[in-house]
Amino acid sequence: MAPLGALVGFFIPYRKTISSFAYSFLFSFMTWSGAAAMIAIPNDMILAERVGGILNISGTALILVTGLVAGLFMGLSAASGHSFKQIFKK
Amino acid sequence: MKSIKFLILSALSLGFVYLLSNPLQVKDTQLPALGNFFNPFEGFWSNAKTNPISLDATTFPVLQEDVQVKIDVRGVPHIFAQNMSDAIFAQGYLTAQDRLWQMEITHRSASGRLSEIFGKRALKSDIQNRKIGNEHYAIKRNQKWNEFAKGDEKIFLSQYAKGVNAYIETLDERSLPFEYKLFNHKPEAFQPLHATLIVTKMAQRLCGREEDLEKTNLLAALGAEAFDYLYPDYNKAQSPIVADSNQVSYPKGSASAEQTVSFYDHEPFEKPNPSNGSNNWAVSGDKTRSGKPILANDPHLGMTLPSVWYEIQIHTPEMNVYGVTLPGIPGVIIGFNENIAWGVTNVSHDVTDFYKVNWADKAKTKYNYLGEVKAIEEIQDTIKILGEEPYIHDLKYTELGPIVYSEADHPEQDLIMRWLVNEDPTNFELSTFIDLCKAKNYKEYRAALSSYAIPAQNFVFADNSGDIAITVTGKFPIKEDGQGKFIYEEITENNLWKGYIPFDSLPHSYNPTSGFVGSANQHSTTPNYPYYYNGRFDHYRGRILHQKLSKMNDIRAEDMMALQNDSESLIAHDILPALTAMVDEGDFNALKKGMLQMLRDWDMKFDKDSKAPILFYSWWKNIYKLTWDEIDAIAENRAVYKPGDWRTIEMIQEDSSSKYFDIQETEAKEKASDIINLAFEKTYQELEGRINEEAYDWGTYWSAQVMHLSKVPALSHPNVEVSGFKYALNAIRGSHGPSWRMIVELDEYPKAYGVYPGGQSGNPASKLYDSNLDAWTKGDYYELQFMKSPDDDRFGSDYNTLTFKKL
Numbered sequence: 067m068a069p070l071g072a073l074v075g076f077f078i079p080y081r082k083t084i085s086s087f088a089y090s091f092l093f094s095f096m097t098w099s100g101a102a103a104m105i106a107i108p109n110d111m112i113l114a115e116r117v118g119g120i121l122n123i124s125g126t127a128l129i130l131v132t133g134l135v136a137g138l139f140m141g142l143s144a145a146s147g148h149s150f151k152q153i154f155k156k
Numbered sequence: 157m158k159s160i161k162f163l164i165l166s167a168l169s170l171g172f173v174y175l176l177s178n179p180l181q182v183k184d185t186q187l188p189a190l191g192n193f194f195n196p197f198e199g200f201w202s203n204a205k206t207n208p209i210s211l212d213a214t215t216f217p218v219l220q221e222d223v224q225v226k227i228d229v230r231g232v233p234h235i236f237a238q239n240m241s242d243a244i245f246a247q248g249y250l251t252a253q254d255r256l257w258q259m260e261i262t263h264r265s266a267s268g269r270l271s272e273i274f275g276k277r278a279l280k281s282d283i284q285n286r287k288i289g290n291e292h293y294a295i296k297r298n299q300k301w302n303e304f305a306k307g308d309e310k311i312f313l314s315q316y317a318k319g320v321n322a323y324i325e326t327l328d329e330r331s332l333p334f335e336y337k338l339f340n341h342k343p344e345a346f347q348p349l350h351a352t353l354i355v356t357k358m359a360q361r362l363c364g365r366e367e368d369l370e371k372t373n374l375l376a377a378l379g380a381e382a383f384d385y386l387y388p389d390y391n392k393a394q395s396p397i398v399a400d401s402n403q404v405s406y407p408k409g410s411a412s413a414e415q416t417v418s419f420y421d422h423e424p425f426e427k428p429n430p431s432n433g434s435n436n437w438a439v440s441g442d443k444t445r446s447g448k449p450i451l452a453n454d455p456h457l458g459m460t461l462p463s464v465w466y467e468i469q470i471h472t473p474e475m476n477v478y479g480v481t482l483p484g485i486p487g488v489i490i491g492f493n494e495n496i497a498w499g500v501t502n503v504s505h506d507v508t509d510f511y512k513v514n515w516a517d518k519a520k521t522k523y524n525y526l527g528e529v530k531a532i533e534e535i536q537d538t539i540k541i542l543g544e545e546p547y548i549h550d551l552k553y554t555e556l557g558p559i560v561y562s563e564a565d566h567p568e569q570d571l572i573m574r575w576l577v578n579e580d581p582t583n584f585e586l587s588t589f590i591d592l593c594k595a596k597n598y599k600e601y602r603a604a605l606s607s608y609a610i611p612a613q614n615f616v617f618a619d620n621s622g623d624i625a626i627t628v629t630g631k632f633p634i635k636e637d638g639q640g641k642f643i644y645e646e647i648t649e650n651n652l653w654k655g656y657i658p659f660d661s662l663p664h665s666y667n668p669t670s671g672f673v674g675s676a677n678q679h680s681t682t683p684n685y686p687y688y689y690n691g692r693f694d695h696y697r698g699r700i701l702h703q704k705l706s707k708m709n710d711i712r713a714e715d716m717m718a719l720q721n722d723s724e725s726l727i728a729h730d731i732l733p734a735l736t737a738m739v740d741e742g743d744f745n746a747l748k749k750g751m752l753q754m755l756r757d758w759d760m761k762f763d764k765d766s767k768a769p770i771l772f773y774s775w776w777k778n779i780y781k782l783t784w785d786e787i788d789a790i791a792e793n794r795a796v797y798k799p800g801d802w803r804t805i806e807m808i809q810e811d812s813s814s815k816y817f818d819i820q821e822t823e824a825k826e827k828a829s830d831i832i833n834l835a836f837e838k839t840y841q842e843l844e845g846r847i848n849e850e851a852y853d854w855g856t857y858w859s860a861q862v863m864h865l866s867k868v869p870a871l872s873h874p875n876v877e878v879s880g881f882k883y884a885l886n887a888i889r890g891s892h893g894p895s896w897r898m899i900v901e902l903d904e905y906p907k908a909y910g911v912y913p914g915g916q917s918g919n920p921a922s923k924l925y926d927s928n929l930d931a932w933t934k935g936d937y938y939e940l941q942f943m944k945s946p947d948d949d950r951f952g953s954d955y956n957t958l959t960f961k962k963l
Contacts, residue, residue, distance in 0.1 A: 072169075083161065101196035105204050113204035113334075113921035119870025120338075132201070135194045139176060142169040149162040 071143025076151050078144075086148035091141030099133025179340050186275060186542060188340040192329075203334045204921035209253065211958055214326075218245060218318050219962040224946050225250065226955040230938065231916030231924040234469040234955075236946045240308045241315050243470050244486045246960055248319020248346075251466055255483040255918045256323065256343060257335040258462045259354070261865055262484060266353040266360070267291040268539060273339050274866070275542040282539050284425050286551060289558045290360070292535075293578045294352040297585075301352070305584040312586060313348035316486040320346035334920055335866070346484075354484035355585070359577045361428045361457065363611035365692065366508040369424050369561075369571075372643045373794040374787075376417045386799045386816075389690050390683050393730075393802070395702040397614055397628060397675040398663035399682060420569050420643065422561040424795045431892040432457055434501035435697060435720065435885055436616040437674030437705060438624040440667065444711045449618035449902045452716045453490055453499025454894040456887050461864045461872060461926060463914030465490075465896045469943060470593070477593040478908065478942045480896050487589040490898065492908055492942075495596045496619040497900035501675045503612035503628055505691040507576035510643040511651070513559060515567055525555055525647055532559075556647070571643060574653075576631060577610050585609045598623045598666065605629045606659045614675040620902040626673035627664040628680045632657040637688045657687050672705040674698075676885070695802035696726045696883035713909060716899045721935040723879040723886045728760040728772055731805045735775070738829045739836055748840055751847065762881035764855030767847060769881070773858070774842055778835035780804055785820050801883075808832075854879070861891040862913050862929060864920075871920050876913075878933055897937065905944070909937035 071090060080086045106114040106129055114125030123131065176191030193199045209227070221238040223246045228234065233250045237243035252259065264270050268285035270278035285291075298313075305312070324343050327333075336343060375383045434455040441447040457464050465480035468488065479491015490499050516522040516529045523530060533553040538546045552559040554572050562570040584607075591604030601617045605627055608615075612630025617623070633640070633653035644651045663681045665673050678698030680689070704719060736756055741749065751771055758768035781788075784798045807814055812828035819826050819834075826834075846852045855877030864871035880888030887893060893913070900908040913932040917924035931938065941951040 083165070098194070098196055102201050105196060105201045109204040109921055110923075112923065112925075113200070116870050116920045117200055120868055132194045132196060135176065135190060139172055139191070142165060142172055146162065146166040146169040149158065149165050153158045153162055 071140045072147035075144030075147030083148045087141040087145040090144035091137040094140035095133035095137030098136035102129045102132040198330045202330045215961045215963045217963040223960040225958040232467040236471045244315040245319040248316035249323045252320040252323035259484040263350040263353040266357040271541040287560045298352040300581045309584045317346045359611040362502045365428045368510045370797045376419045377790045395699045396679040431889050433677035435676045436499040436501045438618040440624045440671045442671045451497040451618040451900045454897040457895040459862045459913045462918035475594045492900045499616045500613040505689045509574045509640045511572045513570040583607045625666045674701045723762040723884045725884040727883045738832045764879040769854040770857045774839040778838045782831045908940040911937045
């Protein structure tokens, strides 16, 4: 997935690297936390609260952390790809 | 500049990739690869998907006929099969579907293969289980079972394993059970050997406890007379399981001068919990409202999540049985069918002996055995440890068993352990349970028990023709008086077991005039039973059980439920009046007087809303500790244990000036009454701050702990407030207690009730993970859906239907 993120960052022509990071982050964050929420809510947050408890956070926080994991991952990959391209721009 | 930005970002990026793709070591736990774990499409989230279980159109080539399964609202599978082989396959599959990880961890625990999963913190337990040789002997046991199995028995274990493996085959990354993802491992294929290991594990829990090392050290420290005085084999206040014995009594003194008197420096193995035990009883139609017997059983084991037990019903043309099973082992262990009901409690006899090794050479490769020199069987053993180098050690086996304690610099203290469970089986030891599932009457119950071996259990019985019975069942080595309590200095013909007690000579009771039978891990018999035994027995639950049952009449199921939940204890009845009488209230302040009055007013029940039990428990603990300072002194250098609560109480009542009540470190010569007052003062100091807090009661103080097998608190239910006490019928003690409660009303067709502190599903995402816990905590029961056919709608129609299709 990381190379994919890098390619996205490389090819999508945002002006600033930070935008590349931000949009990638946002998109990935929403995908993963959205998917997690779609599972957690019909489950009445049973598993979310339990796994959250292992990390000492709430079930809702766990959904957000899930999004954060994806967001940071893809955001950083995209930013790397984008900044790589920036090296060649003049 | 831009290159630097790129380098930093790509370094961060790659760092993050690495972090998320590999397991993380955090202090001494290992977290799985977080990227995979958090992935909602494949990680732990997918265990929360609420898809109904289905088999789609899968066909199972091993089946002879289709198997129809109805799963009820509590997740109990009701299996309707056309033959035993198909039924057992389905049992394996369905149990694995709910409890696969539990099965694997259980057999790994027996083998000593937990360090591979959990890391160094499991190493001590693994080393111990390798030394005892559980896997070594399980392999032999499995071979022997294959030789002895006949008829249905031959396919029993292999069909179950096929069922489990058929389930494992359906798993992919996404559908892997939760704990496999959390602890980052994949399921192992299930083998009959694993079932054998699970039997070994249960045997270890129930007849693996011994205190020979400690007793030997005590004998060496105290001498024979003092030892017999403090640690007698029998309690005259006892109400044994089977009282009648027509034999002549044998002398009670047993620490003879021939016994060893050396000290041993070894740190003893971790022992199974002494609270592992149970209650069971049956009352005849003479005492019940219905005129038919009622049977009750509540086994006391670790209260874990998932639960030790798994409920199931199995219906084939030759049997219709309902009960609880042990995940990993086919068949029903405690339950009932259309005609009979049965239950078990632990017998608790000592079936382990230790012998000093008499080395024949300095290199410790040969030992002396009855005049011959024999070679040690030596095996190099490796224990894999997660994230570390493996642990390598040598295992040594002798004719009698493994050498479990050995110190390089003290070869004279090396010890062989002879454990009954490590002896070669003489039959297919699971046949008892298959036979009970099919049994229709007393005669067939006795026939089923005649082949039972380990771990020894008190099997209670009732049937719908009106019979009740109890049999102390298992293989019991024949020993002379006093034998087997201490470490043997040498191996002689006389020190070896002289065979096993014949089945017909085992204590048993059939339709006694009292109208009831019952056991709670107390002594099997009075001392005039013709065969010697010793062990660690209950002194309170058996007595109150017999007392209460003898007074009860017009009994209904509800009365039996109340009895299982009874929190009254005879320990309070035995000693509290004497204690309160001996207190010198002279200069007591108001709070102290209040505490004393609370105790005087107490109904001797360990109820969760009561405060008096806290006072009693704390006071007794302090009395006990102050009394046994002499033993504590020995304990500083050697493994020992203190005399029983029951014996301490007996001494207060009969020998209150005994030298043991003198506190060594004080000048004064204390007596029992002094200790009692000192202890009360200590209790006052401990509790004065909290005792009058509204919410501070026995439920807060003595809560139950229902923990996940890994002990992770977030997956567990710690601090459940309940009534109960280790010395009451409702024998809750920390993480031990009634792991299943069952009441069966025998009749044309039986009616039964049950509950356990957990749920059918091992999936922490499932509502069925802990769905019965609430009811269990309140002392409530569910009616067990003992279906007559797949279309039986007497319990409603809320079932999930699964069909295992043949090819």
